[in-house]
Amino acid sequence: MSRIPRRSALGILTVGVSAAAVTAFAATAPNGQATHAGLPKPTRTPEPPSRGDAVLVENGLLGSPTWRPGAGGTRAADDRGGQIQGYASTTSAAAGETVDFHVSVNPAQEFSVTVHRLGWYDGASARPVLTSPTLPGVPRPVPVADPETGLLDCRWPVTWSLRVPDDWLSGLYVAVFTTTSGWRSCTPFVVRDDRHRADFLVVLPFSTYQAYNLWPLDGRTGKSLYYGYAAPEGELVYDTRAVKVSFDRPYAGDGQAKHLDRDHDAIQFLERQGYDVTYASTVDLHTGRIDPARYHGMIFVGHDEYWSAAMRQVATRAVEQGTGLAFLTANNVYWQIRMEAAADGRDGRVVTCYKTSPDPAPGPDRRERTTRWRSIGGGGILAEQRLLGVQYNGIVARTSPLVVRSADHWFWAGCDLVEGDKIPRLVGGEADGFDPDMPAAEGTGATILSASPYPVRSGELREQNSHLYESPQGALVFTAGTLYWPMALNRPGYVDARVQRATANLLDRMRGAPTASSTSLPTVSPAP
Numbered sequence: 320m321s322r323i324p325r326r327s328a329l330g331i332l333t334v335g336v337s338a339a340a341v342t343a344f345a346a347t348a349p350n351g352q353a354t355h356a357g358l359p360k361p362t363r364t365p366e367p368p369s370r371g372d373a374v375l376v377e378n379g380l381l382g383s384p385t386w387r388p389g390a391g392g393t394r395a396a397d398d399r400g401g402q403i404q405g406y407a408s409t410t411s412a413a414a415g416e417t418v419d420f421h422v423s424v425n426p427a428q429e430f431s432v433t434v435h436r437l438g439w440y441d442g443a444s445a446r447p448v449l450t451s452p453t454l455p456g457v458p459r460p461v462p463v464a465d466p467e468t469g470l471l472d473c474r475w476p477v478t479w480s481l482r483v484p485d486d487w488l489s490g491l492y493v494a495v496f497t498t499t500s501g502w503r504s505c506t507p508f509v510v511r512d513d514r515h516r517a518d519f520l521v522v523l524p525f526s527t528y529q530a531y532n533l534w535p536l537d538g539r540t541g542k543s544l545y546y547g548y549a550a551p552e553g554e555l556v557y558d559t560r561a562v563k564v565s566f567d568r569p570y571a572g573d574g575q576a577k578h579l580d581r582d583h584d585a586i587q588f589l590e591r592q593g594y595d596v597t598y599a600s601t602v603d604l605h606t607g608r609i610d611p612a613r614y615h616g617m618i619f620v621g622h623d624e625y626w627s628a629a630m631r632q633v634a635t636r637a638v639e640q641g642t643g644l645a646f647l648t649a650n651n652v653y654w655q656i657r658m659e660a661a662a663d664g665r666d667g668r669v670v671t672c673y674k675t676s677p678d679p680a681p682g683p684d685r686r687e688r689t690t691r692w693r694s695i696g697g698g699g700i701l702a703e704q705r706l707l708g709v710q711y712n713g714i715v716a717r718t719s720p721l722v723v724r725s726a727d728h729w730f731w732a733g734c735d736l737v738e739g740d741k742i743p744r745l746v747g748g749e750a751d752g753f754d755p756d757m758p759a760a761e762g763t764g765a766t767i768l769s770a771s772p773y774p775v776r777s778g779e780l781r782e783q784n785s786h787l788y789e790s791p792q793g794a795l796v797f798t799a800g801t802l803y804w805p806m807a808l809n810r811p812g813y814v815d816a817r818v819q820r821a822t823a824n825l826l827d828r829m830r831g832a833p834t835a836s837s838t839s840l841p842t843v844s845p846a847p
Contacts, residue, residue, distance in 0.1 A: 378441070404422070404496070404504050410525040414485045422479070430498045468671075487510050503573065527623055534571040562671060565669050582621035588822070618647065623652065647804050654690070655690060718803070719745075753786065
């Protein structure tokens with residue numbers, strides 16, 4: 320659908336931190352035990368924390384800014400060379416569960432895995448938590464795409480296994496693979512906490528990560544739900560795209576999934592502010608692991624475009640039970656997908672979406688068709704606007720200011736804004752707007768919080784809307800309506816204190832705290 324350049328600004332690895340004050344742990348490996356990467360003492364020495372303070376305590380530990388591919392003298396791997404690439408056996412795991420990593424190294428040589436937790440860490444953005452032993456690495460074959468679906472399923476053997484330690488805080492983690500010759504790549508996964516009733520559940524859009532994944536980006540083989548290569552020129556075209564994509568393959572290039580950099584911006588903001596958060600992947604929504612009643616709100620920090628019917632049912636149930644939803648980007652819940660099992664029976668390992676092609680399994684009433692949600696059923700009955708309040712309406716050809724509406728609403732409290740004020744560089748990437756021809760969300764107090772003209776590629780002007788409504792059960796549902804909202808929370812050059820304040824107002828209201836009660840919000844951009 321969208322054909323805009325996608326930034327990838329995540330990366331990985333650091334080595335050698337001081338010894339920890341936390342109990343050591345181990346992970347199994349084919350040729351030995353894992354080593355402790357170092358868990359430094361917090362910069363302060365608080366009383367034993369309550370569970371709600373765990374995020375602040377974690378982010379008081381020593382992080383490292385040199386974790387990205389290419390940092391510290393390393394070289395980022397690529398799909399043409401395949402120097403080192405790997406994938407995880409699951410998108411999420413809880414304490415005591417095992418994540419298997421499947422790694423290919425070309426040419427054969429030793430490598431190691433360092434696991435990092437992504438967060439704030441006083442601007443360092445990540446913390447190394449574990450390093451594997453040195454492991455033998457060998458090349459693995461690139462699979463042949465299924466001729467009917469385009470599915471690429473690697474089925475590489477397990478190279479290293481990690482048993483998630485009991486004391487790891489829930490979060491977004493990355494496993495970083497580094498060869499002895501200095502090549503590096505990574506793969507993300509989530510550590511869940513199925514026991515803690517947090518204020519907020521942060522949901523990472525793994526189904527959308529995989530939809531955009533063009534591995535291998537080699538001019539010949541790679542396929543995503545958007546494009547495949549056309550012979551003999553090697554041009555990426557829509558007609559040769561896959562209709563099924565597997566999590567059992569690396570992410571393209573150095574392993575940084577599309578859009579993950581913006582998701583990390585939102586995570587850094589949430590953890591810097593010390594919100595009581597726990598984490599899950601969209602696959603967890605699909606497989607039924609998530610009970611929305613455990614949380615005051617569910618925060619969808621990323622571009623969350625690809626949703627199965629089961630995922631949408633969880634979100635709908637959340638609103639009906641009074642659990643809030645905060646969508647911090649745009650173009651969410653756009654395509655209906657099916658999540659299918661891998662060849663070995665693992666659930667949720669294949670994302671299926673036929674889009675504009677005939678779907679061979681549309682269901683008895685055709686409501687299971689993997690196409691746009693707004694196209695399923697008559698009169699837009701399942702359009703994303705029914706859940707979100709607004710829906711996708713265009714690709715932003717030129718970054719534009721967000722024009723404030725309803726400036727006296729509690730959402731904008733403390734922002735020192737008046738009607739029509741402009742927040743620069745906030746409408747970008749893709750945008751949402753209210754569509755009067757589609758059914759509105761069922762709720763009260765529906766409020767358009769911005770009305771921002773922006774140009775699409777044809778030169779036509781469209782209007783972006785940020786939107787908020789309250790369900791009859793008291794659930795707040797917010798949609799930012801722009802991909803750049805998370806960047807305004809954290810990224811140098813984009814940080815805006817008014818966007819930080821408004822986001823805090825929303826989350827405070829969801830968790831029952833007085834509006835504008837959060838701790839002081841920084842106005843200085845964090846270190847890159």
